[in-house]
Structures are given as structure tokens and as C-alpha cells.
Amino acid sequence: MDRRLTLPTLAAATTVVALAIAAPWLKFVFTVALAKGLAVLGILLLLRAGQVSFGHALYIAVGAYTVAFLRPAIGEVLLLLPLAATAGTIVGFAVGLFVARYRDIFFGMLNLAFSMVFYSLLEKLYAYTKGTDGIRVPRPTIGGVTLDPVAYEWAVLVGTLALALTLGWLVSRFLASPLGQALPAIKTRETRLEFAGISAKRVLLVAYVASAALAGLGGGIIACTTLHVTPLLSYWTHSGELVFIAILGGAGSVLGPFLGAAVYELVRVYAAAAFPDAWQMILGAVLLVIILFAARGLWGMYEDLVLRKDRRA
Amino acid sequence: MAKLTRRTTLQAAVASTLALPALLPRQAIGQQKPSEIRLGISTFLSGPASVFGVPGRNAADLLIEQFNRAGGIGGVPIRSIVIDEAPGVDFLLGECRRLVQNEGVDVMLASISSGSCLAVAPLAEQLRMPTILWDCGTQRIFEEASYRYCVRTQANAVPEIVAPLLYLMKIRPDFRTLAVLNQDYAWGRDSWAIWKAAMDAVKPGVRVVAELFPRFGATDFSTEITRLLALRPDVIFSTSWGGELDTFIRQAAERRLFERSTFVLPLVESSLERVGKTLPEGVIVGGRGDHWFLHPTAKDTRILKDFTAAYRQRFNLYPIYPTFHMAQALYGLKAGYEKAISANGGSWPSREQLMDTMRGLEFAHLTGTMKIREDGQGLEPMLIGMTKHVNEYPFPVIDRMVLFPPELTMNPIGTKGLDWVRLLTPASVQRAPAEIPYRA
């Protein structure tokens, strides 16, 4: 892993824990943010290949509903989360086989279509999903231990943080591998890959399945945190939100998604607190400003600051 | 707070996050009389359901001002903090935590969406947060779990659907065919399930000729209307609301569907002013409780007259059922606090004392008095009637009103609504009270 990331990573992790100690309500916000960050990490993989999915909320919902459906049978987080990731992987593979053939707008729209079909199913199959009312998830055990609510929240936050660190590290390893390095070729000229004897479709499929698994895991964590899942999780605006976070955080580093997710959630909370009727407008304006004036996102801003400091030193 | 949030930089956001908790050191159980009661309200401020959410919020603003002018509750003024439940459960639960753990909110008034209520109730237990469910309709909440910190100050889906059915049976017992057109989401499905089960119990053999569930948020029902025109069912039942109900009514009126079938619209009270006399006479009207600004027994009371006048003056609209629901929540809260204070010998009650008092509480509100049952469920009558056009108003009024008492329409504690409605009999219809005609 890039050594330049070690310090900011540690600083960010410490900040998250410190803030959560100082303000207990942030435990929940940060857990959800980190879980979304995992899904955005997946979006980042696809962005490297120049592809935007406008439907990845699908996999968040797949993960979340996996937890909700299995909770009556399985009461253990350490089992539920891997199952959520597995469900994301399976659905991601099935959908990926289809969408990996398409590029650009078609890729984005097909993902959108699949997520909207899934959303409709969640609403429709009322007998199983309870429709928009959603399914309640009784608090599961962690490692066989039934924790009190506060301890549980801490455990989920710390666990998610650990997962974010581990998976962030793994994704950065992945991006440094030949497979990861081949992703940009899909963005520019994928025939180059074909002439190197490599199927661009398969490269994209691998990234796609990985992104689905990450989003599935993120969805599982969200279900274990909110303890209530609704079909809204898979609505297309939530997919747009994931892409938004990816750009906000910056696609240049694996820290970007988590940085973006945390800032997104905080901006939304404070915008909603200050302007309950117009928080969406504030978020839109933030996004607009980022794209127009700092297209490399928050991580890009950080890099610029640090680089400038380095140059001065 | 406002100053902090206006800063937009990351640093400021982080800094303010750090600073906020320190600003508000509060004890979990405040036995001392607080300087203010902080009231968190979750409601829809965006999206289609803001048709209900914003009137609810408006009612809260109006009543809280009134309460505070009169000395608040037990001498303590109320301050409300409103949050938007539109972005979804994950956001709402974060906001609730923020309100409780950061803003030091004393009481929550939770949610319009049933999904939100189902998610918030367990959190309320966890945070020991007194919570009043002010508008959501699902009967699942108190049937599937028991909560110490949650009560509901209105009825639920069961009486809201059973009452119009009993009314239909009374007014037009001879119908043979029926079609349903509901929004395709939990409420639309739930309310149909209740209706169907109850109808099969009180009048077996009715043929359901079409079950139409157009997409939630649909903007066009002309295909559905063509089909209904062709099928000519005796009765068309729809629990749709908001813009979709308005659209359905307009499109149905333009194509004279009202001339062919009897409509049962249990939520149409909230659309009357908007659709105006496009809605013909003879449509069965409900409003999720006994809410109407011309409530037959309360319309001449000071409290309702003043409220309607003040609301109209401020918002240029007549109050609709969500405003009444909000009022019930606030009157209930006030009554609960006051009773708990006096039971506590004049000193400020703990959260637990407050919530214990809320159970079994009877309190007066805009249209009468209501009671909160031991399980936390509110009991209120159901006002069902039929549209009538009069000169005094540019929109239909409700005539031939029947006020169904809760005993007739609400399942007892410990039963499940969907099971209980199957036990209804044709005799239930006979027990309905007498009609009250509209009087100007």
C-alpha cells in the first residue's frame, strides 16, 4: 500500500473513534457512512474502468435484505455479514455477466434498470418483504455474545472500521495488481487489452463482482446498524448518491470513498438541521461546486494541500 | 447551532461536530423542571408525502405557539426541531439519535411513514426516548411488540378500513362486485388485505373484479379507468391519497366513472379542498379518524373553531387529517405531562413517569376526547360520510355522517387486526350508530 496513505488513514480512523466517543450519536452516522464507503469503494473500481453504475444501491439492498431474511434463522453478525457479501457476489455475478458487455451510458442504464426492477420486486412481493414498511431486524449477537445496545453499536462501528481498513487495503492491492492496472485500459482503449490476450469483459466482470460484493457487505452492515430495512435502499437516487460520494471523496485513492461518505453524511445532517426544507439543495450545491472547482474531490484537495506543503518544505 | 452549520468547510463541520456535544451537557433523567421541552418531530418535508408532512408541521408550529403563549406545558415552553423522514430509514435513525443524544430532545413525535415508525419504535426503547407515533397507520407496531416508550395518539389501519366497510354495508348493502385501485406500497396492500378479509366476513360472496395496484407515484390512471369503465363494478375502493388520489378523482370524473360505480375513498377528506366539486356527490368519505373541520359534534366548539380559523388565516387552507393527528399528539403530550406532574406532586416527571401516565390517558383535543389504551394504541372514533355539494363551500362537504365508536371497529388488546376482522359478522353492521346529516 502506498505509504503516503498510512498517516492519513490512521488519522482518519482515530478521528472517527474520537468523534464517536465525544458525540455518541455519531457512532451510528459513521457506521452507516463507512458501510456506504465500502459500496463506494466498489464504485471506485468501476470508475477506474470509466464505467458508472447508476444501480449499485441494488447490491446494498441485496446485502441488507439478505441479513433481514436470514436473521430469523441466523442470529450472528459474523455469519450474517459474510452471507450478505456472498449474496452481493452471486447477484453481482449474474447481473455482471449481462452488463459487462455494455459500456458507458448503456452500462449505467442497465444497472439502473436492474436496480429498479429489484426495487419494484421488494415493493411488490409484499408477502415476503412487507413492502415499503420494511423488515425489522432484531439485534443479532456478535461472536455469540448478546451485547447491550451501546456496546453493540460500538462493536459494529469498530468492526466496520476494521473492515473498511482491511478492504481498503485489499482494494489498493488489487488496484496495484495487473488486473487493477488493466482497468484504466477499458476506459481509454479496451482493444489494447484484447491485443494483450486479455478479455476486457472478464476484467470488467471481476471488478463488477468485487464491487457488488463490497456493496453487499455494506448493505449487510447497514441492516445490522439500522436494524430495519426498506426497499428505499435500492432506489435509484441512492445509487446516484453512491456515485456522488465517489466523486466528492475523489476517485484517486481508496481513502476517497470513506472520506466522501463521512463528509456526505455530515453535510447532509447539518444541512437538514439548518434548512429542513432545502437540505437537498445544499447537497446539490456542494456537488456542483466540487465538480466545477475541484473535480478530483476531497482527496484531490488534500493531495494538493500536502503537495504544496511538500514543495514549500 | 445555526452559525456553526452554516460553515461549509470540512474543518468546520468536524470542529462543530466536536463542539456540539460539549454545548449540551444534559442528564439522562431530568427530574428538575427544564427550561424548555425540546420536541423532535419527524415528518415528510420533501417527496410526495410532504402533502401530509408539511400540513402536520404547520399544525405543530401553530399549536406550539398557542401552547407557549398560554405558558407552555406545566409552565415550560416547547421548542420543536423538525427533521425530514424522506431520505429513508438509515438517515432518519441517525437524525433521531442526533436529536436525542446531541440536541437533548425530551420527546419525539415520530413519523408519517409506517416504515419509519416501525424502525423508530425500537430505537426509542433503546434510547429511552418518550415517543408519540403521530400519524403512521400500520397496526403492526403494537401487535408485534410492546413498547414502554411509545404510544400512538390516533387509531390505526384496522378501524380506518373497517369503518368505511361497515358504512358501505349500511348505505348500500346490495353491492355484488367490487374493484380496488390502491397505490402499490405497504399501505395500499395492507389496507386492501384488511378490507378483503373484513368484507369476506361481513358479506361473503362479493366478486372482486379487478385488483389494480398502479406504481406508487403514478401520474396517469387512464388505462386503469378504461378498465374500470368496462368492468362496471358496483363499488370502487381506493385508499390512495395525495396527488395520486387527486389525479385519480379528476381523471375518473372527466370520464364519468363516478356515474357507474359507488366510490369508497377512506382518505379523501384530505383531498376535498383541492379537488373541489369535481368530486361528485354520493362518494363515501373517510379521514383516518373523526377529523373534519366541520366535525358534527365539535364544529361549534371554541377550540375547533379557533384552530380552523387560525390555521386558515396562516396557511390559507382548511385543516386536513394530518393537522388533526398532529394536534392530537400535542394535546395528548400536554395532557400526559400535566397529569404526570400533578401525580408527581407538582415536580417534573421522569421519562418513565410520563410514559406510564400516557397509558390509559384520556384527553381532550380538537374534535372531542380520546383515550390511549394500555398497549399504547390510541382509540378514536371514525367519521365516515358521503359527499354533498353545498353553496357555502367550493368543495364537497360530508353528509350522512356516522361516527363509528372504537369498540365497533378496533380489535382488542392481544389480538391481531387481520385475524380479528375475520370475526366480524353482518350483525356488526347493525350496531352502527345513526347517521348525522350535514348542517351548515
Add this chain to the structure above:
Amino acid sequence: MLTLEGVDVAIAGTRVLRGVDLRIDHSGRVALVGRNGAGKTTTLRAIMGLVPLAGGRIAFEGQDLGAVPAHRRTGLAIGYAPEERRLFSSFTVEENLRLPAEVLGLPAAEVARRLDKTYAVLPEIAEFKDRKAGGLSGGQGKMVALGRALMTGTKLVLLDEPFQGLAPALARRYAETLMRLREAEPELAILITESNPDLLKPMVDSAYLIERGEVHPTTL
């Protein structure tokens, strides 16, 4: 009439033109020869304003073209036939011809006059003027591209590798057309790029060699 002084152009960080000096006089016929990738196309694109200059100056009849946006340059009576033809495939041949003249806002009579003139020089394209440009063969397309350049280029036309990809018979026809043009429009200045200098020998009066983005006068 047209002068390039010290023109530098960089594309994606690579310098493609380095200090190009080039000059075309009134009614001059100039060849710019060089291999593929030497910078011929970029030179013409720079004249048309389609790539930004990294340095230097291009002037047409004394006017600095730096102040003239790309889409105004046909209005100076410059015509341009790009490499690869680049006709609008859903238009008919005549629509392709008319477009640049109509965009200039020329009166209908003037457009018709220029069209007649173009058909006079290129009689063969009049035969298929109602066909869609997308269905033309390579040689036909080249002819139409030339015709389209003539519709606005009443003072100067820039022809980018007109012979590339043409079969010898077609190349000969195209060369004959250029000779005919020379007689019909003696005042017209022409800049032709080509990798094969011998083809141009009979029809130009001066030549430049371009190599690695550097331009030198040469003789053919």
C-alpha cells in the same frame, strides 16, 4: 496572403509542430509534403483553428487569426477539405455542399452561383448530388470534400492528403480536377498536403517539406 510564423502546437503533451514558418501568396499553389505523422494534418488544423497554438502566429491577409474563432474562418473565404473526407453522412451530397455556404448566411442566389461553379469544376459530383454522402465511395467522397471546400474557399483552400487511399485511376482524375480548378479559378490559392511529392509536381509552384513537426522550403 497566409503566413505562419513560428507556430508551435502540442497535442496531449507531445509537440507536434515546432516553430513552423510557412507562407502562401495570392493565387499561390503550395505543397506541404511529409510522411504520415509528420504534422501535415496538424498544420492545416492549426490554420482552421481546430487545435490551439502553443506559440507563434498565423495571419491571413494581414489579420491575426488568433482573434478569429474557428467557426469564423470559413467566413474569410477559406475552404477546408479535411483528411478522411468527414462528410455529413446523413446529408445528400448537395446538402453537404450547401451547408458551409448557407451557414455563412450567403444569399440564396450566391449559394446557387457557387454551387454551379463547383459543379462546373467537378462535373462528376453533379451526377450523384442527391445521394446520401454516407453511401459514397472513397474517391467520390474526396471529390465532394473538395467541392465543399470550394463553396467557401474563394480565396484559399486547404486540401489535406486528397490523394490518400485513391486508386491510381481516381488519383489521376482528382489531379485533373485540380488542374481544371487552376484554370477556372486562377486567383485561388491552394495548400495541399501529401506524402507523395511526385503526384503534386505538375500542379504547385512551391513546396515545403515537413518532418518531425519542422517545416523547410523544398523543391519537388
Add this chain to the structure above:
Amino acid sequence: MTLLLFLAILDGLAYAAQVFMVAVGLTLIFGVLRILNVAHGSFFAIGGYVAATLGTWAAATAAAPVLALPVLLLAAVMVGGVLGPAIERLVLARIYTKEHVLQLLVTFALFMILEDVQKLVWGVQPIFQDGPVRALGQVEVGDIIYTAYQLYLLPGVALATLFGLMWFLRRTLTGRVIVAVTEDREAATAMGIDANRVYLLTFTVGTVLAALGGALASPTTSLVPGVGVNMIVLSFAVVATAGLGQIEGAMLTALLIGLGRSVAVYFAPEFEVVIPYIIMVAVLLIRPHGLFGRPELRRV
């Protein structure tokens, strides 16, 4: 059965007309600017709101029935004429050189902003102005009553828009200039065409069309917060299925979706919601670039 099918087709045509009106502006903008405009739904909604506002004003005047239809067009032109150029110049013009993701997200940001603007201006109460529907009256088909607005006006306007656009793009100079930029921006510039102006014009026309879609929908539907959101997804599906930038394709797709939907409502109502997506996936499986889309030549 035959009658049912016939009715289903009538309903389908009316619905297809609405779908086409929403999608056509989007597809036009995409064809020229290569930007998939998420804010399109907001233009639809604002067009509807302005039409309803103007309609309410018109209804109060003496010439109410005469004005009912022209105000719809007026609203569309007002909304498109103001919002289109403003957004194109102030925002989009700055991002043409940036990545597609960013272009898409910029319009997403605009959508978020406009969504709240619309709420702040018109509030949350459903707004309904059915003057135009009433002005045109009813039509009976068998014993089924239709509104003339639905049966004649909507399909009529859709056809007029389709043929008008085709005529405009093929027969007028401005139209051909737009097509030229669509085909080859650089060659068009070299032919003296100011591509920036074409972008401005196209975006404005697209915005007017979106607003017109909203204005035409306003007499038959309630305007509520979020009314634009649903339109976006639907029109995206149409554009992708049609083949990007294909106006005739958009019409054909709208017909497929309209007929598919109404047949579903009659015979399998549970499938109604997913019809557009099923059609989209099915079409793209067989034709990966959409019904009328052409594969762009891959570069070596």
C-alpha cells in the same frame, strides 16, 4: 376480448404519447451534447407547475377556454427559454471537456437543487389545472368515455412534435447545422458552424420539450413534489432502448412501452411497473446499441 385489446391499444397510444414527449428532449440533448441530463425531470416538473400557474390565471380571465391550450405552450417556452440557456451557459459549458461521469453528476446536482427550488416556489400541495381537458370535452368509444385531450390532443401533439422535429432537423438550415454537429463536431466547426451556439440552442430546445411534456401532463395529473423523479428514470429507459440520440427510435420505444404497459394493466397488472425495464433489457440483449443505435467504430 377484442374490445379489451382495442381499448388497451387506445390507452397505450395515449400513454406512449406522454412518454415520448418526456423522452424526446432528453434524446435530442444527448444526441448533440452527449450529456445524459438528469435534470430533465426537473424541467418536466417545472414546466408542469408553470403551466398550471398560468392556466389558473387564464381560467380567471374571460377568454378561459380559448387560452387553455396556448398557455401550455407558453409555459414550455418560458421555462425552456429561461432555464435552458441559463443552465447551459453557467454550468454545462464549463464541463464539456470533462469526463462523462462528471457531466452526468453535474446534472444530478442540478436536479437536487431544482427539486427544492420547485418545492420552495410552489409548495407541497398538489396542484391541478384541468382547464385544457375540460375545454376539449369527451369522446365515446363504444360505451367507454375518453377525454378528447387524452385521445386526440396528446397523440396529436406527440406526432406533431415527431414530424416537426424531423422536418426541422432535415429541412431547415438550423436543423441541419444541429445534425452536422451531432455527426462530427470538428468538421462542423471547420465548415463555419459555431458548435457552442448549437449546444446552447439544442439544450434550450430540449429543455422546452421537457417543459412541454410537463405542461401537457399538467392538465391530467397532480403536480406534487417528486413528480419529476419518476419521469427521469422512465425517459432514461426510453433513450437507452431507442438508441442514443434517435428521435424516431424514441417514438417506437414509447409505443412499445405504452402498449406494453396498457396490455399489462389489462391482463397482468403485476408486471406493469417493470414493463419499461423488461423492454429495455430485451431490446439491448438483441441490439446492444438500442433499437436505432449504431455501434461507434472501435478504434485500434
Add this chain to the structure above:
Amino acid sequence: MTAPLLSARGLKIAFGGVKAADGIDLDIAPGEFVAIIGPNGAGKTTFINMTTGYLRPHSGHIHFDGAEITGRPPRSIVRRGIARSFQIPQLFTEHTVIENVALKVAAHGRFWRPFRPLLDAGTAAAAMRLLEQFGLAGVATARATELNEGTRKLTDIAMAMALRPRLLLMDEPTSGVASAEKFGIMDTLVAALRAERVTAVFVEHDMEVVERYADRVAVWSQGKILASGPPAAVLSDPAVLREVIGVETGHAHA
């Protein structure tokens, strides 16, 4: 004569009426170094595109090492041992030279190991060896965008060599390169090809290069092979001189 490594029979393809290949028959023997010359647009690059699977001939067959490869996808053909370089080098601009080469090394070997770094010891060594062979060791850590044209050409060819081909097809290896550099580049790459015993075909416009390096010359004209044979013989053929006049002969430098 040994069996040909590559054998093309009756290849035909046309684009919008232009016949880029109109019955091409061509055999390449193992170890040969064959130049393809001809005017622009004669179909030389099209031949490479068909042989590497990028284009499918409308008719005709291509055999490589005895097996038919006509119409197979590029990646399958690469796996069989045919690599190519490009007239415009296809480098990953955001990567360094060694990363570019390493990616191709990995593509040939351990591509599908998702968590092994691109520049692990084995891959880096293999890439470095190639860079040394092509005299590129000095620019190993330079970004692809910082290179001059000649170096980019060599990098592109080194990348093709990283796929360990038996046949290498090069599209104008010296185009865009200054004349002063061209022989240096050709020396380097011919030495590398010989060292690895790779058969090669290259499209070229520069007759000096062709005369000096090619074992055999095939002259392309209008989709047909006009002549084929040793450079000295072919390039003195008057028919070739007339038809292939488009090829720069050097006198323009005067």
C-alpha cells in the same frame, strides 16, 4: 522450404467500396523479417488487423503454425503467439515505462492474481530484462507521456515482445521518428528479435530502412500483392517503382 509460420490465402475485405484486401496470398517462414511496403491506404494495416483478429476478412483464410485463426478474437490469437505494435504507440499514459511493459508481461503470465502487485519480483525482472534489451532501462521509471516518439515506439514494441510472441507484426516502427534515430531504433529491435528468435513482419514507408533490414519485401497495391522478394530485386523493379511511388524514396530530402 519449411512449413510457413503464417499463411494467408485469398484474403478479401472492403470498406464502403474500397478494397483493402482483394485476394491476398502471403506466407511468412519461421525466422523471416518481412517488410510490407505500399502507398497509403493500400491495405497494409488492414492485413495486420485481419491477422491479429481485429477485423474479420470477408473471405479467405489465415493459418498460423498450421492452425486456422481466421476470425478468432484478438486475445485468442495473442495467446497463440502473434503480437503486434502500433503505428501510434498504445501506451498507458498514466503509467511508467516499466509498468507498461510489466502489464504485458503479466498479461502473458500471472494476470488473474488480484492481490499480487504488478511489479512483483518476477514480473519486474522480466520487464527490466526486456527494457535492457531495447535500451530502455534508463527511462524505466519515466511516465509514458514524457517520452519522445522513438522511445515510445520502442516501448510499444517491447510491450508486444513481453507477450512472448513467435510472430510480431509491427505497423510503421519508424514513422514519426526523426531520421537520425531510425537506424538506431531498427538496430535495437532487430537485435532483440534475433535474440528471441521471433519472426516479424513490419509495415514501412522508408525505403532505406527496408533495404537495410528486411529479408524480404512484399509490395502492396490496391489490396493486392504486386511483388514479393529480396529487397534488392523488388526495389529495382520498375513496376514497383511506378506503383509504389508514394513511398518516400529519400529524394524529397534534397
